[in-house]
Amino acid sequence: MCQARRVVIDSFGMPEVMRLETVELPACEARQVRVRHTAIAFNFIDVYDREGRNSKALPSALGREAVGVVEAVGDEVTEFKVGDRVAYMDAGLGAYSNRRVLAVDRVVPVPDDLDDETVASLLMKGLTAQYLLKKTYPVKAGDLVLVHAAAGGVGQILCRWAKALGATVVGTVGSEAKVAVALAAGADHVINYSKPGWSQAFLAVTDGRKADVVYDSVGRDTFFESLECVASLGMMVISGAASGPIPDFSPSLLKKKGGLFLTSPSVAFHYKGREALLAGVDTLFDAIRQGFVRPAIGARYSLEDIVRMHRDAQARCLTGATVIVP
Ligand SMILES: NC(=O)c1ccc[n+]([C@@H]2O[C@H](COP(=O)([O-])OP(=O)(O)OC[C@H]3O[C@@H](n4cnc5c(N)ncnc54)[C@H](OP(=O)(O)O)[C@@H]3O)[C@@H](O)[C@H]2O)c1
Structure with missing residues (x-):
């Protein structure tokens, strides 16, 4: 068994509804991986999740995006092995944690030339900008x-x-x-x-x-x-x-x-299948290498500081991307 620290809410509301708990993680099912997080992204949608603007299910974990290292894999996982660097977004709530078990289908490999915080700061936000500029309205x-x-x-x-x-x-x-x-x-x-x-x-x-x-x-x-x-x-x-x-x-x-x-539109519709996700991520990583997309990390917080981070976000004190270092 393996323990995880994660942020949960028992009711919707102000930042103070978030609390940190320690839980036992289950073993991976056949198509799951366990990832130890190294960098977690704050996205403004986390505020909507905390307020109950999306799902109404409680209690609920929070967080939609993180980068980390594979610690364990299920019997039918062929895409990754223990030690691989990976990232994910939009894989169900639970990224505000130091480790979690999740379905492998939403997990993508992180290339050697991109560091963890860069990817955490740009994956969901960059994929969003990408479809907005290229598909929703192709900017010319x-x-x-x-x-x-x-x-x-x-x-x-x-x-x-x-x-x-x-x-x-x-x-x-x-x-x-x-x-x-x-x-x-x-x-x-x-x-x-x-x-x-x-x-x-x-x-x-x-x-x-x-x-x-x-x-x-x-x-x-x-x-x-x-x-x-x-x-x-x-x-x-x-x-x-x-x-x-x-x-x-x-x-x-x-x-x-x-x-x-x-x-x-929503990023969820644009990268729904694995093929679309991997293709979108490839294009984004190339745009990062070419400098069209650059990391702009404005602030870092710890999981212990999650309430302050949400307060700062809603007080409009933050700029660029915010990364949580677990
Ligand atoms: N549709 C999609 O697929 C998709 C995907 C990802 C994100 N999003 C959306 O894109 C937006 C940006 O996301 P992000 O994660 O990068 O967040 P963000 O832009 O870093 O933060 C939100 C910004 O909204 C502005 N804002 C205006 N009124 C506000 C208010 N009443 N309270 C708080 N902030 C207010 C603030 O900037 P100022 O202080 O300059 O006003 C604030 O910095 C969010 O609305 C998010 O929901 C959409």
Whole structure:
């Protein structure tokens, strides 16, 4: 038997609902591996999970992404052996732990030239940016792109990658302190959307041109004003809801704003099968090697400090990716 320390919740709510416990892990089933974590990713979706915005099952583990070393394999696992470096995302909740047992199908190999923290900081966020820029709306040279929360984890990746694709990028941030961060990530212009009338500030820096695509991960606080920034027949992407869910509205609004396209995609749909996951990861790792995607780790926490980390995230104190070192 093998013990693990993991974060669990018995009820949904504020960061304080999270607690650390020690549990006995079961032996691996035929198609499972046991992974000792070396770097765990914080993703903003962890906040939604903690608040009960996704599954309603309790008690619940938390965390969707980690990197580590294989410690044990089930009888039918041929893909990995003990000692291999691996990573996973979107493999069921439980990544906030020092080790766990999970299905091998969501686990990918980590190449020797990429370190654990780099992969933990970029796997889920990079795969998200990848499908948003290449599939949801294929960004091309000359496009005007608006990226909300541009100093954040996914936001920084979107800025740099969209810029590398030849787009002009306008980023938004919630405080003056984050302006320089978004500029350093590749945004051509940065707007502080905590100021009223930020869409006018957007149109001022673009000389009145509206965006071909808006990536809006903020949701409730920005959605309706974002519609003012999308060009006629342009694409409005609801890629997250950091400020809360968007209130119901009539689809006729999209016609009024210029026959807009609207989508609300998820990384879960884009890399569902193993083949799609491995292909997506290969492309992402190449983009990291070419420098289109760069690690930007803004902070590190321990598992013991998980409550403070969630508080900091919701106080909007963090920039770039946040890594938990177990
Ligand atoms: N659809 C998908 O497939 C997918 C996959 C991964 C992530 N996402 C979404 O992408 C977004 C970014 O994810 P991430 O993990 O990289 O997080 P993040 O951007 O590092 O953090 C979220 C950011 O949202 C901004 N924000 C605006 N209003 C907020 C509020 N009321 N409370 C807290 N933050 C607020 C903050 O930036 P400012 O202070 O600059 O406003 C904050 O830094 C999240 O919305 C997430 O749900 C979507």
